[in-house]
Amino acid sequence: MQNTRYKLTSPHPVSFKACVVADLHDRPYGKILPILRRERPDLILIPGDLTEQFDTAPAHVPHPGLELLAECAALAPTFYALGNHEIGGCHRNIRESKRMRAEKKPIPFEITPSDKNAIDSTGAILLYQSYEVWNGLVIGGLGSGLLNPGWIPDLTWLYDYVKIPGYKLLMSHHPEYFDRYLRPFNIDLTVSGHAHGGQWRIFGRGVYAPDQGLFPKYTSGLHEDRLIISRGVANTVPFAPRFFNPCEVVTVEVNAK
Numbered sequence: 001m002q003n004t005r006y007k008l009t010s011p012h013p014v015s016f017k018a019c020v021v022a023d024l025h026d027r028p029y030g031k032i033l034p035i036l037r038r039e040r041p042d043l044i045l046i047p048g049d050l051t052e053q054f055d056t057a058p059a060h061v062p063h064p065g066l067e068l069l070a071e072c073a074a075l076a077p078t079f080y081a082l083g084n085h086e087i088g089g090c091h092r093n094i095r096e097s098k099r100m101r102a103e104k105k106p107i108p109f110e111i112t113p114s115d116k117n118a119i120d121s122t123g124a125i126l127l128y129q130s131y132e133v134w135n136g137l138v139i140g141g142l143g144s145g146l147l148n149p150g151w152i153p154d155l156t157w158l159y160d161y162v163k164i165p166g167y168k169l170l171m172s173h174h175p176e177y178f179d180r181y182l183r184p185f186n187i188d189l190t191v192s193g194h195a196h197g198g199q200w201r202i203f204g205r206g207v208y209a210p211d212q213g214l215f216p217k218y219t220s221g222l223h224e225d226r227l228i229i230s231r232g233v234a235n236t237v238p239f240a241p242r243f244f245n246p247c248e249v250v251t252v253e254v255n256a257k
Contacts (some may be wrong), residue, residue: 001031001233003039003249006222010188010254012167014136016042020250021072022173022193023049023232025085029068032233036075043134044072046124047193047230048083048144048173066122072135077134080124081141081171083194087111088147111122127171129154131161138164142172142182155181162186165255175218175229176211189254190227195219197231200243212232228252 019041021032036044036100051065073079084090111128119126127141140161145153153174162168168187172178175192182190198206198219206219220231230250 001035002036003248004248004250006228006250006252008189008225008252008254010167010256012136013256014187015253015255016137016169018043018045018191019076019127019232020045020047020191020193020228020230020252021068022047022191022230022250023083023196024051024065024068024234025049025236026053026064027234027236029064029071029233031247032068032249033071036072038247039251041076041251043137043139044076044078044139045139045169045171045191046072046078046080047141047171047191047215048081049232050080050083051087054177066118069119069124070122075192077249078122078124079132079141079171080119080126081144081173082111082126082128084144084146084171086115087144102200115251123219129157130159131164133164133166138168140168140170142170142177144173145177146157146211148227153177153181156253158182158185174211175227176209176216178218178223178227187226189252190241191229191230191250191252192218193230193232195229195231196236197242197245197248198242199245201223201245206245 129143131140145151162185170187170190171189172192173194193211200207200211209216209219220229222228231248233247
């Protein structure tokens with residue numbers, strides 16, 4: 001597990017250190033906590049695919065995603081945005097959701113009130129198509145669009161979000177949304193995951209990412225000082241293990257000019 005660091009300057013009178021933990025997918029998290037404790041961040045950002053389920057497992061079954069969320073919230077204010085897996089928008093469900101939409105049936109994969117209660121019980125703050133002002137930061141959480149018509153995320157709330165004074169810090173699970181939808185918005189920094197670093201990295205480039213295909217543009221790193229993409233904290237494809245692509249916790253330090 002690597003700890004990758006980035007340093008940025010802010011046009012606003014705010015300075016902070018944030019750790020980004022993306023794409024746990026309910027895998028073991030023992031290597032993550034020592035990094036977070038050493039870094040002592042001001043806040044922790046979790047931009048989606050933390051878990052495959054919330055409170056539906058039997059009480060005796062460990063739930064790594066929610067457990068890590070509680071551990072993070074005990075260390076620092078923790079903000080959590082949903083990825084495609086939490087809402088059931090993993091690719092095995094997309095065909096089913098299209099069929100149900102065509103039949104004008106409700107899609108049963110959205111987050112439920114009991115899911116929300118499970119998240120709230122950890123002490124973390126869920127941001128789902130919403131934002132919160134915290135210490136001069138305007139922190140938002142953009143939801144996945146994979147269950148929406150045309151796979152387009154709901155952007156309507158962003159028009160109010162960008163009007164709020166302060167440093168705009170957006171969690172968007174999908175890094176490909178930066179070019180497709182987010183670039184015109186006045187957002188200081190977007191943090192993403194989803195691409196898993198491209199799974200295999202050759203000559204510094206990822207080989208494949210969901211929703212981007214082969215040799216995708218956005219798999220890792222800092223782009224235009226406005227987008228940071230985490231390679232994720234877990235190996236989620238056992239039959240195609242990571243190659244030159246270690247898992248990572250990202251630390252970003254932002255300092256006022």
